[in-house]
Amino acid sequence: MRIPLYKDGVIISPNHISSKKLSVMAEKEGGIVKKGHDEGLKMANSLLEEFELPVGLLPLVNVIEVGYVKHTGFMWIVQQKKVEHNFKMISKLVSYDTEIRGYMEKKRIKKLKGVKAKELMLWPPVSEIIVDDPPTGKIQFKSLAGVTKTFPVEAFAAGQ
Template sequence: MAAAFSQSNNRLIGILGFVLLNLLISPHSSLSYSIHDLLQRNGLPAGLVPKSVKSFNLDETGVLEVHLDQPCLAKFENRVYFETVIRGNLSYGELKGLQGLSQEELFLWLPVKDIIVDDPSSGLILFDIGVVHKQFSLSLFEYPPDCKQPEHKILQSGIWKEERLDIQR
């Protein structure tokens, strides 16, 4: 009886060890978990945020907070400005109530309020910038962009300042 008990304990320990090892090396483990993985698992393209993400947090209510080392600009079809912290409510196919992301439209910097992928098979992604809804090809956001610090420009209280040119966001 002691031998049977010992043998079943060894099997249990072996199974637990196998499960723990699989958790550690699986693509969903915290060791290989990235913001880009999180976006893809939630029906959004990986390239919505730049490569240079320092950290991120998704709380139990669905609020996603992404931290960058510094504010930066990226180019998709239009230029996009990422503040140091980008925050929004993440649900499947949606990032709503965004803060910290602006898009250039006709020399104006407008805050992006929502990003929605209603139907992935359509190949389209929708950016709600308040005044209008812009549709883009999902392929523009397939890969995380390089993000560069703006040259000779600074953003102060929602206004881009460049030599003698002020552009309202």
Template structure:
């Protein structure tokens, strides 16, 4: 499965993508739930058939439909942001208030 940065996409699975510029709201619907392992950091992430978020510069807030496995537990990811000005780390926050910063390079396109 090819990776497209933070969200692995499989050709033909995307049903709809939308962006409400005024509200900063994005949504993506796909045919099925997708799980992906980011090899560089050995993390599994699962994407529901519908993923939504509010976007700002270098940040996604109120994310829905994304869960990440940490140890044996799955956690809902609710916020993702890129540190500024270095852009070397991506930070992920869960609904429980936990956060984890990971190298941004781990989410670059895989060939």
């Protein structure tokens, strides 16, 4: 069961508040917040490993803050500027916004915000990422439009 964040006794959606307010509220809810590039990157990679997701999935640059609320699975990442990364093995260009948010579960990130993958001339948002369980060596990326793309997990290894 997911426990929501509260403000003044009212349930709020973390997708509609600023990262600064998120930090304060998350700490009150028992969340973890790491500031600065080195500590934030270390925490982001640690979360990916903990949830059995490829560590190269989020190629972050100039991280300002990473936060995670364990009892809800909600995580967020703030970086100084938008990053575009080309995953060479699959020839896929992906854009990571200054704020990335989502809910982490084992082998899955859902309700993802701030990630887009280039498809022809369009940049549809990625709303969910799932590593096949049981393992098949594949990872799926879903968009809100219902489009699903499947790639080898190894394409998202660190340094790719």
